[in-house]
Amino acid sequence: MPGSGEGFWDRLRRGLARTREGLLEPLRGTRKASEFLDRLEEVLLGADVGPEETARIVAGVRGSLPPGEVTWEGALAALEGALVALLKPAERELELPPARPAVLLFVGVNGSGKTTTVAKVARLLSGDGARPLLVAADTFRAAAIDQLVDLARQVGVEVVAHRPGADPGAVVHDALEHARAAGYDVVLVDTAGRLQTKRPLMEELGKVRRVAERVLGRAPDERILVVDATVGQNAISQANLFHEAVGLTGLVLTKLDGTARGGAVIPITRALGLPVLWVGTGEGLEELEPFRATEFVRALLRG
Numbered sequence: 001m002p003g004s005g006e007g008f009w010d011r012l013r014r015g016l017a018r019t020r021e022g023l024l025e026p027l028r029g030t031r032k033a034s035e036f037l038d039r040l041e042e043v044l045l046g047a048d049v050g051p052e053e054t055a056r057i058v059a060g061v062r063g064s065l066p067p068g069e070v071t072w073e074g075a076l077a078a079l080e081g082a083l084v085a086l087l088k089p090a091e092r093e094l095e096l097p098p099a100r101p102a103v104l105l106f107v108g109v110n111g112s113g114k115t116t117t118v119a120k121v122a123r124l125l126s127g128d129g130a131r132p133l134l135v136a137a138d139t140f141r142a143a144a145i146d147q148l149v150d151l152a153r154q155v156g157v158e159v160v161a162h163r164p165g166a167d168p169g170a171v172v173h174d175a176l177e178h179a180r181a182a183g184y185d186v187v188l189v190d191t192a193g194r195l196q197t198k199r200p201l202m203e204e205l206g207k208v209r210r211v212a213e214r215v216l217g218r219a220p221d222e223r224i225l226v227v228d229a230t231v232g233q234n235a236i237s238q239a240n241l242f243h244e245a246v247g248l249t250g251l252v253l254t255k256l257d258g259t260a261r262g263g264a265v266i267p268i269t270r271a272l273g274l275p276v277l278w279v280g281t282g283e284g285l286e287e288l289e290p291f292r293a294t295e296f297v298r299a300l301l302r303g
Contacts, residue, residue, distance in 0.1 A: 008281070008289045012299040015257025015281050020300060023047055028072065033065045036075050050267035057082050057266075080301050086266060087293035092250065092275035094290070096130065097221050101179040102186040103212055106252075107205055107242050108226035110193035113254035115144055117226050117280060118190045119151035120288035121252075124278075126157060130185040135175040136161035137168040137208060138192040148190050154285060168192065168204060169211040176215040189220070202245035209246050219247070224277060226252045229265060236271050243272075250277040253291070257281035265296070 026043050030036040037058055044054040060082030065075065096102040104121070108114040115138070122132040134152050138144040142164040152159035160175035172189055179187045189212075191205055212220045223246040227235045242248055251274050253265055269276055276291035 008287065009295050009299055011281050011287065012256060012279070012296070013302065016300050019047070024301070027075070030075070031069055033067055033070045036065070036070055037062055040079070048267070053086065053266050053270055056086060060085060076301060080297055083266070083297045083300070084293050087269065087296065090269040090276045091291055091293055092277060094222070094277050096186055099218070101133070101176070101184045103176070103189065103216065103220040104186060104222045104224060105189045105191065105209065105212065105220040105246060106224050106226055107191050107246060108193055109238060112193065112226045112228040113280065114193060114226040115147050115190050116151065116283060117252050117254060117278070117288065118148065118188050119155050120280065120285055121278065122152070122157050122188055123155045123285050124288065125186055126155065131183070132157050132186045132188055133175060133179050133184040134159040135172060135187060135189040137171050137189050139164060139166045139168050139171060140192050144190070151285070169207050172208050172211050173215055176212060202241060205242070205245045222249050223247055224250050224252060226254060227268060229253045229256050235268050239268075239272050248272070248274055250275050252276070252278045252280065254280040
């Protein structure tokens with residue numbers, strides 16, 4: 001459990017147990033390469049991996065397996081290698097630009113873990129020596145403002161917040177001016193995931209981006225979509241809408257603990273062509289790590 005000395009990737013291995021069982025159990029006991037490949041195709045399609053990426057994975061495994069008899073360890077190693085090769089291009093470490101303050105705009109639907117993710121990233125950046133400022137730009141939900149204020153207190157960072165119902169663009173404007181005057185390194189903006197008004201969400205997010213551009217003279221340095229991994233490939237249609245609104249630069253995949261749909265990470269990253277900056281498991285502030293393909297695949301397959 002968090003705080004018990006168990007590392008993040010150990011927690012992820014435990015959290016992905018349901019996905020792992022669904023992937024591997026149907027494959028156990030196969031002795032012939034052709035049978036393993038046939039079963040693998042069925043399993044991947046059933047795990048929400050999607051037909052295109054399933055074909056890529058099966059082709060990669062086929063290229064690594066000897067014909068005829070195969071061992072379980074050999075088959076598993078071939079699958080591990082194919083998955084790592086597929087996901088490796090999605091790795092990207094966050095690098096803050098030299099211009100200060102850097103601005104990270106976080107978007108995503110309500111319930112994706114966006115607000116908690118903002119605080120988690122602030123914690124990581126603080127640990128690296130940066131000075132972050134949080135911005136409560138989801139002004140349409142008083143609970144979201146209160147949550148971010150509480151999380152900021154736990155992390156030990158400042159947050160800029162206005163009253164509920166305030167103009168999100170005005171909150172971002174004031175926060176950026178404050179960040180420049182006070183010498184903050186990075187500003188993390190939590191945005192709305194749903195509006196309780198007649199204004200379309202994507203229009204509001206586009207406005208927030210434009211406000212930041214006017215203050216900074218450049219677009220927000222990162223426009224990050226927080227994706228609940230349990231929704232599977234539905235995340236792709238979500239992402240396309242957010243991409244049109246703000247021009248996404250990266251992803252955070254959350255709620256990877258306890259999901260049977262962890263395989264959806266593959267089509268999500270491949271279809272969007274966006275890097276995964278971080279992956280998260282539970283609600284704990286320490287439960288977020290930069291995405292590393294080798295570690296992720298090991299957590300997925302090895303248990």
